[in-house]
Amino acid sequence: xxxxxxxxxxxxxxxxxxxxxxxxxxxxxxxxxxxxxxxxxxxxxxxxxxxxxxxxxxxxxxxxxxxxxxxxxxxxxxxxxxxxxxxxxxxxxxxxxxxxxxxxxxxxxxxxxxxxxxxxxxxxxxxxxxxxxxxxxxxxxxxxxxxxxxxxxxxxxxxxxxxxxxxxxxxxxxxxxxxxxxxxxxxxxxxxxxxxxxxxxxxxxxxxxxxxxxx
Numbered sequence: 001x002x003x004x005x006x007x008x009x010x011x012x013x014x015x016x017x018x019x020x021x022x023x024x025x026x027x028x029x030x031x032x033x034x035x036x037x038x039x040x041x042x043x044x045x046x047x048x049x050x051x052x053x054x055x056x057x058x059x060x061x062x063x064x065x066x067x068x069x070x071x072x073x074x075x076x077x078x079x080x081x082x083x084x085x086x087x088x089x090x091x092x093x094x095x096x097x098x099x100x101x102x103x104x105x106x107x108x109x110x111x112x113x114x115x116x117x118x119x120x121x122x123x124x125x126x127x128x129x130x131x132x133x134x135x136x137x138x139x140x141x142x143x144x145x146x147x148x149x150x151x152x153x154x155x156x157x158x159x160x161x162x163x164x165x166x167x168x169x170x171x172x173x174x175x176x177x178x179x180x181x182x183x184x185x186x187x188x189x190x191x192x193x194x195x196x197x198x199x200x201x202x203x204x205x206x207x208x209x210x211x212x213x214x215x
Contacts, residue, residue: 066132068113070137
Protein backbone atom coordinates (compact mmCIF):
# COMPACT_ATOMS: atom_id res chain seq x y z
CA UNK A 1 0.00 0.00 0.00
CA UNK A 2 2.82 2.39 0.85
CA UNK A 3 4.64 1.60 -2.41
CA UNK A 4 1.43 2.21 -4.35
CA UNK A 5 0.89 5.52 -2.56
CA UNK A 6 4.42 6.68 -3.41
CA UNK A 7 4.04 5.52 -7.00
CA UNK A 8 0.81 7.49 -7.40
CA UNK A 9 2.32 10.55 -5.76
CA UNK A 10 0.07 10.40 -2.70
CA UNK A 11 3.09 10.21 -0.38
CA UNK A 12 6.65 11.65 -0.69
CA UNK A 13 9.42 9.14 -1.52
CA UNK A 14 10.90 9.53 1.98
CA UNK A 15 7.80 7.99 3.54
CA UNK A 16 8.47 4.60 1.98
CA UNK A 17 11.74 4.27 3.92
CA UNK A 18 10.11 5.60 7.10
CA UNK A 19 7.26 3.11 6.93
CA UNK A 20 9.66 0.24 6.15
CA UNK A 21 11.72 1.09 9.24
CA UNK A 22 8.56 1.38 11.37
CA UNK A 23 7.39 -2.08 10.28
CA UNK A 24 10.84 -3.56 10.98
CA UNK A 25 10.93 -2.07 14.48
CA UNK A 26 7.40 -3.33 15.14
CA UNK A 27 8.50 -6.89 14.33
CA UNK A 28 11.45 -6.60 16.71
CA UNK A 29 9.30 -5.19 19.51
CA UNK A 30 6.54 -7.76 19.01
CA UNK A 31 9.09 -10.58 19.24
CA UNK A 32 10.45 -9.20 22.51
CA UNK A 33 7.03 -8.63 24.05
CA UNK A 34 5.46 -11.88 22.83
CA UNK A 35 8.14 -13.94 24.57
CA UNK A 36 7.32 -12.13 27.82
CA UNK A 37 3.59 -11.64 27.29
CA UNK A 38 2.40 -13.84 30.14
CA UNK A 39 4.90 -12.40 32.61
CA UNK A 40 3.86 -8.88 31.62
CA UNK A 41 0.21 -9.77 31.94
CA UNK A 42 0.80 -11.25 35.37
CA UNK A 43 2.32 -7.94 36.46
CA UNK A 44 -0.43 -5.71 35.04
CA UNK A 45 -3.47 -8.02 35.12
CA UNK A 46 -5.23 -6.28 38.02
CA UNK A 47 -5.10 -2.98 36.13
CA UNK A 48 -6.11 -4.55 32.82
CA UNK A 49 -9.09 -6.39 34.31
CA UNK A 50 -10.84 -3.06 34.82
CA UNK A 51 -11.22 -2.89 31.03
CA UNK A 52 -12.45 -6.48 30.62
CA UNK A 53 -15.91 -6.89 29.14
CA UNK A 54 -18.44 -9.51 30.16
CA UNK A 55 -17.91 -11.37 26.87
CA UNK A 56 -14.24 -11.90 27.67
CA UNK A 57 -15.11 -14.23 30.55
CA UNK A 58 -17.72 -16.41 28.85
CA UNK A 59 -15.35 -19.40 28.52
CA UNK A 60 -14.27 -19.63 32.14
CA UNK A 61 -13.91 -23.29 33.23
CA UNK A 62 -16.94 -24.73 34.95
CA UNK A 63 -17.82 -27.73 37.10
CA UNK A 64 -16.41 -30.62 34.97
CA UNK A 65 -12.93 -29.74 36.27
CA UNK A 66 -14.05 -30.10 39.88
CA UNK A 67 -13.70 -33.29 41.91
CA UNK A 68 -11.20 -34.84 39.52
CA UNK A 69 -7.73 -36.17 40.26
CA UNK A 70 -5.98 -35.88 36.88
CA UNK A 71 -6.06 -32.99 34.41
CA UNK A 72 -5.10 -33.72 30.79
CA UNK A 73 -4.07 -30.60 28.85
CA UNK A 74 -4.56 -31.12 25.12
CA UNK A 75 -7.18 -33.63 24.02
CA UNK A 76 -5.81 -34.78 20.70
CA UNK A 77 -5.00 -38.42 19.92
CA UNK A 78 -2.42 -38.81 22.70
CA UNK A 79 -4.40 -36.84 25.26
CA UNK A 80 -7.59 -38.77 24.52
CA UNK A 81 -5.76 -42.09 24.85
CA UNK A 82 -4.24 -41.00 28.15
CA UNK A 83 -7.63 -39.84 29.44
CA UNK A 84 -9.31 -43.16 28.59
CA UNK A 85 -6.51 -45.20 30.18
CA UNK A 86 -6.59 -43.16 33.38
CA UNK A 87 -10.31 -43.75 33.84
CA UNK A 88 -10.63 -47.32 32.55
CA UNK A 89 -7.47 -48.92 33.95
CA UNK A 90 -6.60 -46.78 36.95
CA UNK A 91 -10.13 -45.77 37.93
CA UNK A 92 -9.13 -42.16 38.56
CA UNK A 93 -11.40 -39.26 37.64
CA UNK A 94 -9.94 -37.20 34.81
CA UNK A 95 -10.83 -33.99 33.01
CA UNK A 96 -9.50 -32.83 29.66
CA UNK A 97 -8.66 -29.26 28.66
CA UNK A 98 -8.92 -28.18 25.02
CA UNK A 99 -9.03 -24.93 23.03
CA UNK A 100 -10.82 -26.36 19.99
CA UNK A 101 -14.56 -26.13 20.65
CA UNK A 102 -15.38 -28.57 17.83
CA UNK A 103 -13.18 -31.20 19.50
CA UNK A 104 -14.75 -30.42 22.88
CA UNK A 105 -18.23 -31.11 21.51
CA UNK A 106 -17.08 -34.48 20.11
CA UNK A 107 -15.48 -35.47 23.42
CA UNK A 108 -18.63 -34.54 25.33
CA UNK A 109 -20.71 -36.66 22.95
CA UNK A 110 -18.77 -39.80 23.91
CA UNK A 111 -18.93 -39.02 27.63
CA UNK A 112 -15.53 -37.46 28.34
CA UNK A 113 -15.30 -34.53 30.74
CA UNK A 114 -13.59 -31.77 28.75
CA UNK A 115 -13.55 -28.03 29.38
CA UNK A 116 -12.43 -25.09 27.29
CA UNK A 117 -9.21 -23.49 28.49
CA UNK A 118 -5.92 -21.92 27.45
CA UNK A 119 -3.19 -23.45 29.59
CA UNK A 120 -0.87 -20.54 28.84
CA UNK A 121 -3.36 -18.11 30.36
CA UNK A 122 -2.73 -17.25 34.02
CA UNK A 123 -6.44 -16.49 34.48
CA UNK A 124 -7.33 -20.04 33.46
CA UNK A 125 -5.27 -21.58 36.25
CA UNK A 126 -6.51 -19.06 38.79
CA UNK A 127 -10.05 -20.15 37.95
CA UNK A 128 -9.26 -23.74 38.95
CA UNK A 129 -8.51 -25.22 42.36
CA UNK A 130 -5.11 -26.44 41.18
CA UNK A 131 -4.07 -27.80 44.55
CA UNK A 132 -6.80 -30.44 44.30
CA UNK A 133 -5.17 -32.27 41.37
CA UNK A 134 -2.78 -35.15 41.94
CA UNK A 135 -1.37 -35.08 38.42
CA UNK A 136 -1.44 -32.66 35.46
CA UNK A 137 -0.51 -34.15 32.08
CA UNK A 138 0.51 -31.97 29.12
CA UNK A 139 0.05 -33.28 25.57
CA UNK A 140 0.13 -29.98 23.70
CA UNK A 141 1.75 -29.91 20.21
CA UNK A 142 4.31 -27.20 20.99
CA UNK A 143 7.04 -27.64 23.59
CA UNK A 144 7.27 -23.84 23.98
CA UNK A 145 3.57 -23.71 24.83
CA UNK A 146 3.97 -26.53 27.34
CA UNK A 147 6.95 -24.85 29.02
CA UNK A 148 4.96 -21.64 29.35
CA UNK A 149 1.91 -23.51 30.63
CA UNK A 150 3.97 -25.34 33.27
CA UNK A 151 5.28 -21.98 34.48
CA UNK A 152 1.72 -20.61 34.70
CA UNK A 153 0.60 -23.73 36.59
CA UNK A 154 3.41 -23.48 39.13
CA UNK A 155 2.80 -19.73 39.54
CA UNK A 156 -0.82 -20.55 40.38
CA UNK A 157 0.40 -22.55 43.39
CA UNK A 158 0.37 -26.12 42.06
CA UNK A 159 2.90 -28.34 43.85
CA UNK A 160 1.78 -31.74 42.57
CA UNK A 161 3.15 -33.99 39.85
CA UNK A 162 3.48 -32.88 36.22
CA UNK A 163 3.91 -35.17 33.22
CA UNK A 164 4.49 -34.12 29.62
CA UNK A 165 5.23 -35.47 26.16
CA UNK A 166 8.26 -34.67 24.00
CA UNK A 167 9.18 -35.49 20.42
CA UNK A 168 12.94 -35.13 20.77
CA UNK A 169 15.56 -35.42 23.48
CA UNK A 170 16.23 -31.67 23.60
CA UNK A 171 12.50 -31.06 24.16
CA UNK A 172 12.57 -33.61 26.95
CA UNK A 173 15.38 -31.66 28.60
CA UNK A 174 13.43 -28.40 28.26
CA UNK A 175 10.36 -29.88 29.91
CA UNK A 176 12.43 -31.31 32.74
CA UNK A 177 14.06 -27.93 33.29
CA UNK A 178 10.63 -26.26 33.31
CA UNK A 179 9.48 -28.48 36.17
CA UNK A 180 7.96 -31.62 34.65
CA UNK A 181 8.47 -34.71 36.82
CA UNK A 182 7.93 -37.21 34.00
CA UNK A 183 8.58 -36.60 30.28
CA UNK A 184 7.37 -39.27 27.88
CA UNK A 185 8.79 -39.90 24.40
CA UNK A 186 5.95 -39.04 22.04
CA UNK A 187 7.18 -41.29 19.26
CA UNK A 188 7.86 -44.27 21.51
CA UNK A 189 4.31 -44.89 22.71
CA UNK A 190 0.79 -43.53 22.22
CA UNK A 191 -1.55 -42.09 24.85
CA UNK A 192 -2.12 -45.28 26.83
CA UNK A 193 1.60 -45.87 27.28
CA UNK A 194 2.05 -42.25 28.36
CA UNK A 195 -0.57 -42.62 31.07
CA UNK A 196 0.96 -45.87 32.35
CA UNK A 197 4.45 -44.37 32.40
CA UNK A 198 3.33 -41.25 34.27
CA UNK A 199 1.11 -42.98 36.80
CA UNK A 200 3.55 -45.81 37.51
CA UNK A 201 5.87 -43.25 39.13
CA UNK A 202 3.13 -42.24 41.55
CA UNK A 203 2.26 -45.46 43.33
CA UNK A 204 0.94 -43.56 46.33
CA UNK A 205 -2.09 -42.30 44.39
CA UNK A 206 -2.97 -45.55 42.64
CA UNK A 207 -5.67 -47.79 44.15
CA UNK A 208 -4.14 -50.86 42.52
CA UNK A 209 -1.58 -51.49 39.82
CA UNK A 210 -3.03 -53.18 36.71
CA UNK A 211 -1.63 -56.41 35.37
CA UNK A 212 -0.24 -54.77 32.21
CA UNK A 213 3.47 -54.12 31.83
CA UNK A 214 4.60 -50.79 33.24
CA UNK A 215 7.24 -48.89 31.27
